Amino acid sequence: MRYLSQIFQPVITIPRDAIIKNTEITCKSQKLLLECGLVRPTSAGFFTILPLARRVLNKLETLVHHCMEEIGAQRMSLPSLTAAKLWEKTGRLQDIGVELLKVEDRHGKKYVLSPTHEEAMADLLADIGPLSYKQLPLLLYQISNKFRDEPRPKHGLLRSREFSMLDAYGAHTTHACASETYDRVTNTYRKLFDTLQLPIHRVAAPSGAMGGTLSHEWQLTADTGEDILDMCLKCDRVVRAETVNDVCDKCASEMKRVNSIEVGHTFVLGERYSAALGAHYTARETTPTPIYMSCYGIGITRLLAASVEALGNDKALRWPDAIAPYRLLIIGPKEGSKEWSIGGWEEVQRLGQELEQVGLAGDVLLDDKHTHTIGRRMKAADRMGYPIIVVCGRSTTENPPKYELYTSKAVGYTAPILLTRTELITEVARIARNGNIDIQLASKRLYVLGFHGFSPTISYRTGFRGFYYQCRNKSGMSNYVVEAPAGPGPGGARISPVNIENASYSVLKRYNDIVKSKEDKREYRILETVVDPVHELAGSTGEIP
Template identity: 65%
Template sequence: MRYLSKLFQPVITIPKNAKIKNTEITCKSQKLLLECGLIRPTGPGLFTILPLARRSLDKLETLIRSCIEAAGGQRMAVPSLTSASLWDKTGRLQEIGPELIKMEDRHGKKYLMAPTHEEAIADLLADVGPLSYKQLPLLLYQIGNKYRDEARPKHGLLRAREFSMMDAYGVHESERCARDVYCAVTEAYNTMFKTLQLPVHRVEAPSGDMGGSLSHEWQLPAPAGEDSVYICSGCAGTSLQGGPCHKCGGETKEVQSIEVGHTFLLGSKYSAALSALCTPSSGPPAPLYMSCYGIGITRLLAASIEALSSDKCLRWPDAIAPYSVCIIGPKEGSREWQTHGIGAISELYQTLKPARPGDVIVDDRHQLTIGKRLMMADRMGYPYIVVIGKAALSNPARYEVYRSCDATASVQLLTTTELLELLSNEDTQRIKINNVA
């Protein structure tokens, strides 16, 4: 059994307007994650991810991987420590300058901690190239930490200096081929956000510095968002610019939002600068056509909490809550405790285990009342809270089942059979972790 009392979860209460060790509290996700013992700042824009948040990230990573691999993605890993000379060749060493974390090694060679890897991937492709058109398209992705020396990191995990990303790079013969992969990744993102049940808007964006001909931002409406999307009241179309909807002419409304992903057709900006070539079906070798795709993993976690939580209570997409079921047993010394003791808890745990393997946690702080623990579990936002209360003494035993995602739902009294049915029938996809055969 997994016991809550064994979890490393340093809960704190933050006074209003407090500063905690270099970090101002400026938004809901930051405050709740700190107070509930899920993250801890170590410096400006730097956070330790504590075990419950790390579990949530595990699930999120597994989901992202499965979606991007369905689109043909192959996982790989490029070093974070990147030669500054590569970025000099594409001009971004100067362009992004102060946002780069730069250093020299013991021999005086210049490096940076990469915020993104277009240069490194183009250099790899040049190194192994020229690639034949027969080997294309490729979709290479990685999951790992990125670095950005933000002038003013803020909003906790929403704008950090070290953060986790999924970044994927498409390698193509031509723009036409790139568009096929672009569509496949778009489909992957749609599946992912649907699984998370998040209303993410895909909005066409100016391609800007990245070069290339097409790009979209993926924006999640949330109060702490630093971006805006304009949603049309008529056709529900979205854009990044205000004014009448360009599709139907309807009125648009500005909504604050958080960018949680992007998709870009890059063209040959990076491949040309770094000589990454393709041997096409006919004609001489030419620079590869590249595309790139990103999901901010730690940011998406915080953004979904920002979008779903109340001021007082954490709420997660069901699929990535740290545990999906929390069992609360009777208080020590109560009538239910005396009748059932600890046995009722382990029996219920064993019953639920096959439906949610590794994903059930027991709040074993039996010295606390059920009410107090229920309040804390609600604040944590476990999707299902199952209480062994008075009705557990009836025959057949019934358990109080609370659904944290739906505050208006009243408590249900369910037998184990009904409870198992509820957990099995849920159409939300669950993400399994810890999976050794």
């Protein structure tokens, strides 16, 4: 548990009537991250990441690690400097050219400050090879800082010269093997972005200077984005707006043009790098063959800024709940007030300790600026975008004392809910446990086994009645309806309740889409989550209004 006054957060306060003429501030994420004290520019395209932004990146990196490890990827670290001769061999030293930051050591050897590491990975595989076909497929990844000499660095962290990135590399025997890995990484990307509850779309794209046979961009829709997409208003078709796409080629419906930010990219590279740098594998009674490679990237610092672009407003930050700097802020009474005399600071601290114990360990922040009014502190909290705010206001003088609970919206916060201390702790615990849950499906009963720390996404699908869970087992991903009547399911298929006995699955998503129809008076069984291990999920029957 931290105190707000202890956070190193050099906030920039702009007078209310000030006229801003700084044309270098070009988007809201750049403006808000700077003014709220999360980043500080050092020179064009370079930034100091301050403590609150570092917490966001730590949480994001943790989610990425969990997702990558879950599909069998192994973490490693490659040096930032790569020998320029490797880039010459693959032809990218000339192809990328001036965007590469280059250095030369005292012996005259030339290096590249790598924007990506395909050459370094292929060189590593060549150095230890040839590999046996039994060692493949292999998936390695790292999260590290990359460098690019942007001609016009702008939009803050969205286009900087130094940036943090996940880059993963697959080594395979064939295109079919690479495609299987590609699908697994695609699924884990979807899981990650669903956890963040961001509107990110996978879009087919040219391979460009990277080369290869298959390429997809992962695009987050946002007004500030420099890329343009055409999105179908009816189906899930999304394409790059390289030509005029007025009508969807999938369902013939109208297309909508939107701006977007590229936050990730995936490639099947083939043999371009392995053949050039001598990375081979051997099979039974065959000569060494170039390894078939794939690669996968997510811009970590870019994703932070893009999240603010997508969720924030012109005056306030907003975060995906899973990566907010702190998930809960407690605002105590003003010093000297009646509420202060009754409870005081000690009572606020005790409340913070109790809330930390219900799933928010290390994620509770206490606003200890007691001399400021609650209204002033609430305004500052709104600007920071904490997902949950608890205010110890006038109602704490009642018997029993009541606390104000706020949750963030796109603009402002929800109307306060007055709760007793017990009710508050229960409600915060309910919110805090929105994590991925390992469940056992047995005779249509669900048992909680533990948490992975990922937030499930609620998705709305027209025409689907009841609940279904998207589960994953060793053979892949499957959808199962639990305690719901038969009805139209994903993709138009009709699916019914299932009975899965003695099987363990990992829940990726929980979809809740009950069609509210006045004509439809059937009852649906509502499943509620219970946190305690090995407890059956509670069920209640409700009627559709």
